[in-house]
Amino acid sequence: MPEMTLVDAVRLALDEELERDPNVFVVGEDVGKRGGVFRATVGLIDKYGAERVIDSPLSEASIVGVGIGAAIYGMRPVCEIQFSDFIYPAFNQIINQAAKMCYRSGGEWTVPMVIRAPYGGGIGGGLYHSQSVEAFFTNTPGLKVVVPSNPYDAKGLLKSAVRDPNPVLFFEPKKGYRLIKGEVPEGEYTVPIGQAKVSREGADLSVFAYGMMHYYCLEAAGTLAGEGINVEVVDLRTLYPVDRQTILASVRKTGKALVVYEANLTGGYGAEIAASIAEGAFTDLDAPVRRLAGPDVPAMPYSHPLQDWFMLNPEKIAAAMRDLAAY
């Protein structure tokens, strides 16, 4: 099996889906000749033409809004928002339009589209190239929110997202684009949306994470194994709709839960996971459900030490795991 980076897996999925279905097209800023600022669409324009790999004007609302119209018409747009930090101009289109179209038309109109957006910090991106924006979307029924943490899932989930009859937000951990490598089998496969995965089994505590933080959690869990603490790591993969079954099963087994996310702590997505655990597994808990997340400052600062202060890393995660294990 060939090993590839996460961004290569994204490109491969796009390539295969463009090949498979003539209704699929890619639209976004600089996705054409430039191949996207992260090179996720590189080469696609040469293969499929400027009609299906569309360089959009610099307006996020139009990337999504035009995508919605095309999807209503039966196309399968894959919209790229260059950085998730720039998704807000498209907020009305995503929240008020894409998410509600099926419901508000009694199912007459549906919006089969994907909105890809690189997210997360640790790349010297400062306030506006580092944000984790998932929580703004995970309380919006009608959307599906997916965050892959490795190349295999990135390809399999993106292919599922393209084929999904609903609007799917696909947040890609940009720090992991080239850092995270893994084996990706050749040929057709998909990873279903809506299923979390136990990525490492353990008995002492459960850790729930997604995207870049999941990658770090696996590393921290490896460190703790050397200390005799067996951490179970669950990769949430789909944030909405959430796979509560897998989450609760893990907590019932270990009795302890740590939720790790890179976004700001308060009101973050992990709060929902913590609440679900408190509701669904209270009598199985042996410790308070804990959250480890970014601090409650507006966004990640640029300067290296300031960024490090904000950003979680395997050491900080290992410390939180140790602390909970000792409870």
Added chain:
Amino acid sequence: MDLSKETLLEMYWTLLLARRTDERAWALHRQGKIAFHISGIGQEAAQVGAAYAIKRGYDWVAPYYRDLAMMMALGLTPYEFMLGLMGKKGEPSSGARQMPSHFSLKRANVVSLSSPVASHNLHAAGIALGIKMRGEDRIVITSIGEGSTAQGEWYEAVNWAAIHCLPIIFIVQNNSYAISEPIQKQMAVPSSADKACGLGLPGVTVDGTDMLKVYEVVQTAVSRARSGEGPTLIEARAYRLTPHSSDDDDRSYRSREEVDEHKKDDPLLVTQRTLQAQKYLTKAKIDELESKAIAAVDQALADAAAAPYPEPADAAFPVYAEEVQHA
């Protein structure tokens, strides 16, 4: 002019029926029988003229909330509209989920509308993009009030259409007020059609109380669009003869004298006079159609009042395309 006497009388009938239906909605609101109504009175000539210039049921339409007469030209019945007013089961726009006049009619290729203005213009551009990508000869028509041309999403939609030479017509129904704000407070140009010159497409201003002139202008735009020459921006000038909505009191921002002055240009009367001058319409015919319209509205109201409400549990679906029962 390629319109036959039959077609012209049909257009007049549509205009008349829309007017009487609209007026009845105001009465129902004042009787406390419905929660909300938003009116198109004063703009019907522009709407019917535009609708008859396209291939109804073949071309696509993204209307706005004052487009009752356009919707009736596209096949919406007074009964269906009344179902919407009362929030009754089977209402075709949204299954009674949306407020009245948030039109959608799949059988006529009318795409669902939301309340934040100008959101739908982007969808229209997206549909036009889909049409163009598939190489079809359909066109899209999308309408909006002049106040909403201040929205970024409207510019973005027009910009997209101009860049990609999309088969689409943007109709601005300038009814002189954005709720309470006169045109001078909304734009620094005399007509929103002037905005076209900055975006690279033709802009045309037409008397919106003159059904036939609107028909002509839109027809020209339609043939341009269909032949691949790209989009057109049309402003149809009219006057909103009613308050903004059932919740508004327009006496606080405009005089009765001003409204009375514009009632002389009531498009219903203007159309009557035109057709009388052409000898297509006699006094007797006018009276006959009038009683027919009242009877049709009475019947629609009686039927809608007798219709059942949706089941409360219907509110739970369909959030996702998978839940659409008839799909």
Added chain:
Amino acid sequence: MPTKVIMPQLGESIVEGTVVKWLKGPGEKIANLESLLEVETDKVVSEIPSPAEGVLLAALIPEGTTVKVGTVIGWIGRPGEKIPESDKPAAAAQPEKAMFVPTETGATGPVEAHELGFISPVVAKIAREKKVDLQRVKGTGQGGRITKKDVLAFLEAGPQAGAAIWETPADGDLFRPTELVFAKDDAAKAQGGQAPAMIPGNHFVPHTTIRKQIAERMVFSKTTAPHVTTVMEADLSRVAAHREASKAAFARDGANLTYTAYLVAATVTALKAYPMVNSSWEETGLRIHPAISIGMATSLGEEGLIVPVIKNADGLSLLGIARAVNDLAERARSHRLQADEVKDGTFTITNHGVTGSLFATPIINQPQCAILGVGLIQKRVVVINDAIAIRPMVYLSLTFDHRILDGASADRFLSKVVDCLENWA
């Protein structure tokens, strides 16, 4: 490695501090910088933040005990962590003072019914389902908490774990400090209360730190500076009118506009006009202070009084002064002043009128030059342009150091204060 908690030096001249209250109990979790204990020094009661994150391993100094700055008063560390031997208080030397020292096992001994601590939902569930007597389960979690693992291990261990209580060997230590056997509160009760105010009808009330400090300072001031008091009265009509008109606006800005704010503002104006009053007498000369910082005597009731300082008051607007007055008074009463907030005043105002006093002869707050006493504001009959009028009047008493000021210069200063108040714009 556990972290020491030491008695901090709360201010430059402070040499000792009293542990007023431990805010965390032994074994309790504490975050870095979270308040750990209250310490009283000089005239300040201050909350001391924890120097580290962890649990309170030991609180070495009992409440009410005064120790030198730098003394180790406690330890913070990981649960069960041992503290260095040399820093444990010698049990023989002062056993009555040791509040809590962890035993070798890190948990309380196998007494018949010990405190179980927090029982988590899953432990409770297993105990109920498997009929486990949790008293017999040894806890290994934080603070000796019984974890899920503990109760599962107990179940797995089988019959011997369920042995009769008399078969559980004791640790052989028959005579242990009672604090280790009984809960902390019981121990405190057994020792008898030490709070002075709690002794009804007693003929002897021990001095509090604050009282001792006040006494020392007063005697020092009286014997250092020759005190002279001059009294004037001020018509506060304009101030009252301004206050009425501005109260609501100030309230919107979060400030309660008091008369004190006006008095501070007027005093600042007068001090700017007469900088000699903003000074300190020194051996070889007079030190005139460039900044004007106004001390504001604040009563703490029976406890005594404290003088928080509005620093650089000459740079503040009336709103700024009002906010500072509110903030300092509020925090003074709730013992939340920082040590340096009662330092470096250059002039003091005491508002004795709040307790009904018309005028007084306050004692100078050394090493300042003067102190302004403010009496009760009351409506009095006054003669204005040969007509009788009723006006809100106040007596202002200025006690000054006669080494620095003569009567005339003191009066000029006080006149300026009066003038400022009477012509408030």
